[in-house]
Amino acid sequence: MRLFALSSVILLAACNAPEIGETSATTVAPILTSEQAFDEFTFARPQEARVTHVALDLDLDFEEKQVEGTATLDLQATPEATEIVLDTDGLQISDIVNADGEALAWEMGEEVDGKGAPLTVQLNADEDSGKAERIVVSYASAPDAEALQWLDPEQTAGGEYPFLFSQGQAILNRTWIPTQDSPGIRQTWEARITAPEPLTVVMSGISQGEPEELGAEPGESSRRAFTFTMDKSVPPYLIAIAAGNIEFAEIGPRSGVWAEPEMLEAAAEEVGDTEELIDAGIKLFGEYRWGRYDMIVLPPAFPYGGMENPVMTFLTPTFIAGDRSNNGLIAHELAHSWSGNLTTYASWRDGWLNEGVTSYIESRITEEVYGKARAEQEYALSYASLAEAVEENGADNPNTAMRTPAEISPFDTSGEAIYDKGTVFLRTVEQIVGREEFDAWLTAWFDNHAFQPVTSEMFLADMRENLLANNIKLEESLLLDEWVYGTGIPENAAQPDPAAFAAVDAAAKAYAADGTLPSSQTWSGWTAAEQRRFLETLPEEMTDADLAALNERLGLSSTGNNEVLFLWLEAALRNEYDPAVPQAKEFLARVGRNKFVSPLFEALWETGSWGRPIATGLYEETRAGYHSYTRSKVDEIVGYSGDA
Incomplete structure (x- = not known):
């Protein structure tokens, strides 16, 4: 249903505190009904019936690469509503019941490319029963659920245990959670997740204490159950999970970082300014309402720089430079605690x-x-x-x-x-x-x-x-x-300070004019932003001699900053510089961040006969290790149409 009343909302009453987990929910967030609030990427009709709370009880199966269990959904519906429509994509539904265990009729609708399929659930078990205010969906995710990245041990830093992480934004959480997957339908949630030992599970909710030891079934590994709660309503894409051989390092009274043991020390050092960043955000824009601000540094397959999941920001390891020069990423994901997570x-x-x-x-x-x-x-x-x-x-x-x-x-x-x-x-x-x-x-x-x-x-x-x-x-x-x-840049746009990069821009101008390079001492004294500025102004066309001299003087191939290394490799590949190919292959084999991966494959592809064979062979080797989002982007670049 599409309604066009300007700035109108449906403001439903406060939801009852659900019995499961004793979660206390605040007033349910309104459903906006203006034209600009219409979300064409959901099948839900929240003006008629909506999800207010999700309780997950799931087992992680690393062998089958799926999650299996139940999702208990608390609902609100108008008096006239007889059904609720959920978003799904590839979910294998076994049954749906009401709070009394009575079977509810349901139907999986026709699949829509890129959107999944609607799951319509009747809210009355029979003519005499009352309307269900809670439903329990028993289901399993598909092994190829796009939100879930199942990593083999060799794809992790430790190389001994598997790893799982999710990436729900934009509309991928419907591949592992049957709910109304739209940013305007905010929901509280809780979860009980079991995983084989010694793996640890973290989620974008507050952990409810030490895991429960479950023992083992005959022939199976021992398992542990981890519980979490999020009593503040969030858009569904912010429900996130990760599981692996990870450990925790405390940064301050409100913050800490998770990572594989092999990466933990470097990760903790890199995010050491987190408490100061939190204080700055509070000073500028008011209360931090989420309690904790923890982070997890994921294996390299993570497709983004960061994801602002509440109380558990997901981070790429590529931001680690050893000098906190890329900590704008932390500031950005923290800033989402106000814009994006608080107001969405x-x-x-x-x-x-x-x-x-x-x-x-x-x-x-x-x-x-x-x-x-x-x-x-x-x-x-x-x-x-x-x-x-x-x-x-x-x-x-x-x-x-x-x-x-x-x-x-x-x-x-x-x-x-x-x-x-x-x-x-x-x-x-x-x-x-x-x-x-x-x-x-x-x-x-x-x-x-x-x-x-x-x-x-x-x-x-x-x-x-x-x-x-x-x-x-x-x-x-x-x-x-x-x-x-409107389009373009309006005429009143605030201009950047010309002094910000005055020295760098002068050096770039000199290099463009006669090939004069900054000294190695000057280069090492520049900030990472200044180095990026210089590399971003390099000529599109450069000779092998130009690139060799650039690398020798500035030490680009040995930099510890992946942002700088990427810019060097991009310039080298677009100019068909053979000496950079081995490093580019190594980089693309260990990094899954789409910001780096897609442009480098594009640089190879656009050279034609020189780079396309390199790109094709390399992508055959690396594709399986990339997240579905990164794969979709590179598939388009190289025209990939084979099986994953």
């Missing part, structure tokens, strides 16, 4: 409300902890990235709009439009209205919409009323609608 877009078309706002907050936290110079450099990189994307796509390309238009899938939109343009937009507003006023308004926005879904129209309406006080002249200077719904 109701529709995937409003991606900027999560990522753009978060990138702005990341910049502010970075300035607070690491200083204005570093923050200005990172803003300049962000602005340059946006400007390049607009130049490549065209200033009138709908792909450069922050609010994704209907003709483009929000999953195919330009990342620069979501992350970087959002950052520049809020920086522009801040400069025009003043930082003090803007901070007060943004903090109030988070407070007033905590644990609720939001839309672009709500954000702009609140800004007009509470920040601008309906000052028409001030609003006209901000170009609000042009920023959010």
Whole structure:
């Protein structure tokens, strides 16, 4: 059902505390019904019947590569509703019952490519029974569930035990949890997960104490049960799980990090500033409402830099540089504790409300902890990235709009439009209205919409009323609608400080003019951001002699910073530089982060006869170790159509 009442909501009553796990839930988050809140990527009809709480009781089966058990769903429904529609993708349903164990009729609908299939459950067991307020779904995930990455021991740092992690965003959690998988349908949840010893399970909820020893069935390994709860309503994509041979290191009273033992010391050292980052976020934008901020550094197959799962941020090991130079990633994922997790877009078309706002907050936290110079450099990189994307796509390309238009899938939109343009937009507003006023308004926005879904129209309406006080002249200077719904970069965009990279830009200009390179001492004295800036301005076409001299002077192939190494390899591969191929192969075999993997395969592929055989052979070796998201991107680049 699609409703178009502007800014209207269905605000259902507070849900009863469920018996399972004694979880106490706060008022159920509203269901937004405005046009901009419509989510075309869910089968659910939450205006009629919705899920408010999920209780998982699952066994992890590493041999069959599936989870199996039950999902108990607490529901709210209108008096007229006779059924509830859930999102699924590949789930093997065995039966569905109500709270009294009475069988409920259900039907799996027709599968829709990229969306899964609707699971429709009748809410009355028979004509005489009352409407079910709780249903229990018995099921198993498919071995190829896209949200779940099952790693063999050789794909881990230790090489002895298997590993599992999930990645639910955007619409993949429906491959292992039968629920209403839409960001606007926030739910509390709890879980009991069993795994074979000695594996440890962590989730994006608060652990409920030491695991329960379960012993073993004849011929099977001993198992342990781990329990978790999340009593704050979250969008379903933020329910996350990881399991492996992992250990914990405390960082501070609110934070710590999990990793394989072989990586734990380096991981703990790299995230050592976490408590300061949390304090900075609180100082700037108000209370941290999640209790703890723990992290887990996953094996390299993880496809993203980080994922902001509440109380358990998932991190790629590629951010570890030994000098905390890539800790903008930690600041970014922490910033989601306010924008994205606390207030969440109701529709995937409003991606900027999560990522753009978060990138702005990341910049502010970075300035607070690491200083204005570093923050200005990172803003300049962000602005340059946006400007390049607009130049490549065209200033009138709908792909450069922050609010994704209907003709483009929000999953195919330009990342620069979501992350970087959002950052520049809020920086522009801040400069025009003043930082003090803007901070007060943004903090109030988070407070007033905590644990609720939001839309672009709500954000702009609140800004007009509470920040601008309906000052028409001030609003006209901000170009609000042009920023959010328009394309390109509006003329009032806050420009980066030209001094941020003055020395680097002068060096880049000298190199472009006559090949003069900065000295090795100058290079080593630059920040990681400055090194990235220089490499991002390299000429598109370079000779073998150019690349050899560049590497010899700057030591690029031996850098410990993967962001810098990636830029070196990309320049080398696009210029068919044979000496870099072995390192590129090694890098692509150990790293699954799509930010690095797809561009390097693309660089190889675009060279034609030189790089395509390299890419094809390498992808045959590495594809199985990549996450489904990374595979989907590289499949498109190389035209892969074979079996996984």
